[in-house]
Amino acid sequence: xxxxxxxxxxxxxxxxxxxxxxxxxxxxxxxxxxxxxxxxxxxxxxxxxxxxxxxxxxxxxxxxxxxxxxxxxxxxxxxxxxxxxxxxxxxxxxxxxxxxxxxxxxxxxxxxxxxxx
Numbered sequence: 001x002x003x004x005x006x007x008x009x010x011x012x013x014x015x016x017x018x019x020x021x022x023x024x025x026x027x028x029x030x031x032x033x034x035x036x037x038x039x040x041x042x043x044x045x046x047x048x049x050x051x052x053x054x055x056x057x058x059x060x061x062x063x064x065x066x067x068x069x070x071x072x073x074x075x076x077x078x079x080x081x082x083x084x085x086x087x088x089x090x091x092x093x094x095x096x097x098x099x100x101x102x103x104x105x106x107x108x109x110x111x112x113x114x115x116x117x
Contacts, residue, residue: 002079002082002083002086002089002090003089003090003091003092004041004050004053004089004090004091004092005091005092005095006018006067006091006092006094006095007094007095013094014094015094018066018094021064021066035088036055038055038056038057039053039054039055039056039066039091040053040054040055040056040062041053041089042054042062044072047072047074048074048075048077048080049069049072049073049074049075050069050073050074050075051068051069052065052066052067052068052069053065053066053067053091054066
């Protein structure tokens with residue numbers, strides 16, 4: 001499944017902010033997390049880049065902006081191919097540091113019985 005890892009770029013962003021604004025669900029990395037069809041990925045098809053992640057209201061208009069790309073965020077073609085196939089996306093995080101190890105840890109399952117922060 002394609003995955004996006006959130007990294008807070010400002011001091012006020014982070015898990016508490018997501019919980020307050022969006023009822024962000026804690027997930028213990030077991031099974032499939034709950035889905036919310038009102039959360040939508042916004043992309044620019046022309047250059048296959050991400051534009052943002054939003055929550056739409058009952059009228060279908062963007063109600064809450066979860067994330068907006070400050071610059072073009074292009075992803076590999078195989079990521080888009082996978083997204084086309086499964087039509088869903090796993091959003092994880094936020095991670096504390098935007099380094100490769102943090103990104104890998106965000107996607108790795110925890111052993112049974114491990115505590116989730």
